Structures are given as C-alpha cells and as structure tokens.
Amino acid sequence: MNALLRGESIRMPMIFETLPTTPTSEELIDKAFSRATRAGRAKSGIQAQQSMLQTASNILSDNLQNIVTAWPDFEEVDPFYYELADAVVNVDEIRKSLSEIQWASRKTKDIGREYQGKLRGDINYARKVRKQGFARLASIVEEVEDDLDRINAARNDLRDLPDIDPADPTVVVAGYPNVGKSSFVNTITNARNEIAEYPFTTKGIHVGHFERDHIRYQIVDTPGLLDRPADERNGIESQAVSALTHLADCILFFVDPSAYCGYPLDAQLELRDSVEEQFGDVPVLTVCNKSDLSTDVEADLYMSIEEDENVTGTLDAAVEAIGYEPELPFDG
Known part of the structure; x- marks a missing residue:
C-alpha cells in the first residue's frame, strides 16, 4: 500500500x-x-x-x-x-x-x-x-x-508545486472533462478553498480533505492531466502523471454513459483502461456518474451528484479500497 x-521519506509538502x-x-x-x-x-x-x-x-x-x-x-x-x-x-x-x-x-x-x-x-x-x-x-x-x-x-x-502531503492516504479522481469530478470533490470536501494552478497544468489541481475514523484523507482532481489520453499530454504533463503514481492509493474514474459530457462512452472507457495500465497495482474503481440520466455501462459504483444518490457510498468504497491502517504505538 x-x-x-x-514513512521512510521526508514529509515535505512545504519544503520548496x-x-x-x-x-x-x-x-x-x-x-x-x-x-x-x-x-x-x-x-x-x-x-x-x-x-x-x-x-x-x-x-x-x-x-x-x-x-x-x-x-x-x-x-x-x-x-x-x-x-x-x-x-x-x-x-x-x-x-x-x-x-x-x-x-x-x-x-x-x-x-x-x-x-x-x-x-x-x-x-x-x-x-x-x-x-x-x-x-x-x-x-x-x-x-x-x-x-x-x-x-x-x-x-x-x-514554490508553485501543490501543497500535498504524500504521507496521507490519497484518492485521485480521473475521467474526461464534465463528468462530475470537481463537483464530487467540492461536495465531500472543502476543496473550493484549495484550488491552484501549477507549472504542469493550465487548469489547476483541486485538492480536498475529508476524515474517516479520525484518519485524514486527501482527494485530488487533476484537470489537464488525467482527463485526456496519454498521447495528448506534453512531456511535463506526462511526468506529472508519473509522479501521481507515487501518490495515489485509489483512483475513482468517473464515466458519463449518457455522453452528456461531450465524449463518447467508448473513448471514456479507453481512457480508463490507460489509467489502469499506468497506475499499475493501484485500485481503480469505475464510477458511473449521472446515473439519473443513464446506467448503461458496467461500473463498480453508480452515483448521481445532481440527485445526491450514493455520493457517500462512493467515498466509502474508495476508503475501503485503500484499506489504510495507521501505525499504532507499541503497547506494553
């Protein structure tokens, strides 16, 4: 995991x-x-x-x-x-x-x-x-x-690198634009106050936090990086994605089967497959968002942010997939 x-590396979200x-x-x-x-x-x-x-x-x-x-x-x-x-x-x-x-x-x-x-x-x-x-x-x-x-x-x-703590268990949200990623992050966290632009993307990275069982989790939405195929990324963007492989403990990949987002479902699933390949052993959960419009896709989770359906369940599934267990002090 x-x-x-x-834990062996220096914790340094502010070091630069x-x-x-x-x-x-x-x-x-x-x-x-x-x-x-x-x-x-x-x-x-x-x-x-x-x-x-x-x-x-x-x-x-x-x-x-x-x-x-x-x-x-x-x-x-x-x-x-x-x-x-x-x-x-x-x-x-x-x-x-x-x-x-x-x-x-x-x-x-x-x-x-x-x-x-x-x-x-x-x-x-x-x-x-x-x-x-x-x-x-x-x-x-x-x-x-x-x-x-x-x-x-x-x-x-x-100095402009994101203030992210690699020691915190982290959920990365991926998927094409307009599939509901930012709405999800904003709904479950205080991410509206944690949006900034960085040298490897012109659209900014959205970073939020939430707690479960007194454990602090990070959730990261990366517009400009994980919202299009790898062959459309420039060198800096590709290396930034490579860096994310060291950060992610679970990926929620959002798809919109209604294609209301403007991208055909086949293209969305191809992007999902490429993300799965790049992130190796990191669990990738396919999330069918906008399930109030369509559920015509095989997915791990079905959710509608607009109707507030299964938003918490989706977050629970990500936490369970991470399976984070904090190190406890030795007793006795």
Whole structure:
C-alpha cells in the first residue's frame, strides 16, 4: 500500500516553499567587498589588508555554502515531489549547479587562505596582493553566475508545486472533462478553498480533505492531466502523471454513459483502461456518474451528484479500497 511505504521519506509538502531567494553573482560580490571595506577601516597597515581579505573570503564562502545547504537532499525527497520537481526544473541540472556552487564555496575559502600567506612586506605590496586576491575571489563567483541564476529560477518555479502531503492516504479522481469530478470533490470536501494552478497544468489541481475514523484523507482532481489520453499530454504533463503514481492509493474514474459530457462512452472507457495500465497495482474503481440520466455501462459504483444518490457510498468504497491502517504505538 503506497501510503504505508512513504514513512521512510521526508514529509515535505512545504519544503520548496521555504527555499530562500538566491543572490546573483553581482550581489554576492558587492556584499562581500563592501563588508570587507568596512572591516578594513577598523584597522590599519597590513592588518587592514588582512582583515579585508579574510572578511571577503568568509562572506563569499559562507553565503555560497548557505545556498547549497538550503536545498533538500533529493535522494531523501518523497518520490512524488521528486518527480514533480524533475518535471518542472530538471533535478539533474539543479544538482550540477549546486555542486558547482559548492565548489565555489570551497575555492573562495582556499583563495582567502592562499593570499593571507602572501600579505607581508610593506603596505603598498600588501595592498597589491589583497587586490589580486579580490580579483581571484570575484572571478570564482562570476564563474558560477549561470548556476546561481538557474538555482534561483528553479526556486521560483518549485514554490508553485501543490501543497500535498504524500504521507496521507490519497484518492485521485480521473475521467474526461464534465463528468462530475470537481463537483464530487467540492461536495465531500472543502476543496473550493484549495484550488491552484501549477507549472504542469493550465487548469489547476483541486485538492480536498475529508476524515474517516479520525484518519485524514486527501482527494485530488487533476484537470489537464488525467482527463485526456496519454498521447495528448506534453512531456511535463506526462511526468506529472508519473509522479501521481507515487501518490495515489485509489483512483475513482468517473464515466458519463449518457455522453452528456461531450465524449463518447467508448473513448471514456479507453481512457480508463490507460489509467489502469499506468497506475499499475493501484485500485481503480469505475464510477458511473449521472446515473439519473443513464446506467448503461458496467461500473463498480453508480452515483448521481445532481440527485445526491450514493455520493457517500462512493467515498466509502474508495476508503475501503485503500484499506489504510495507521501505525499504532507499541503497547506494553
């Protein structure tokens, strides 16, 4: 059961939202050298040059390191969030950029030590050496300018990922447009306040919650993703669907046998079959919605949201299919 296996991963529905802004190379250099100038004013002679060099080196090294450590270890990110992140920003590219910034952090520290050892002799020579050290420091930071820009752009994109907790048992609602998916989610949850657009869909993901036996369940409607055949999805959408395979514990696939939704029943059932194939062992329950108009389809459940018929029963069936049992503390 997917939900029971997620406990080993970090629970992080908000982890990307808290990523700090990444400064540009110019901002880092200006910050380091202005602080160094102030530090130099507090001393005189060679000591002033030593203080300036040490301050600039420390600020650059520490700030670059802070950029790296602010990011999560992607090896520990829940597979759901890993694949969503990879769909939006390409995780391998982010790792490479973080590695380059880590290198720059170490290099600026090393340059500071190297040039400290050269600061001797008369003040004019020491000032010349310190300026050479500053030039080397600036060159290292400029070398990772593109990496800093890439990290900040990724941070901005990832802040828009959905606030979904992969540890919660989750029902995913699928089916063609206009078959009643959003109406169902809105009816059983407070999802009207939880609708947002994300980089992999222009229509927004609907996320709601409900409780059964003191257990919190998520229910997710994904317009733009699971409402059309796989060959009509772009690359980002396909990877977002792949991420959902790590999230879903049960899928309610809605069909409208009356075809009032605008799609023939055969096409709806073909989409259902493709969803079943893509989600592997996840239980998929076929829900005949609008049963007040037609029940001319073989389905697991028959329901009419319009007539308030079997809405609760459909939800009960999803909960039963998930079979979630929370881990209880060891007694005795």
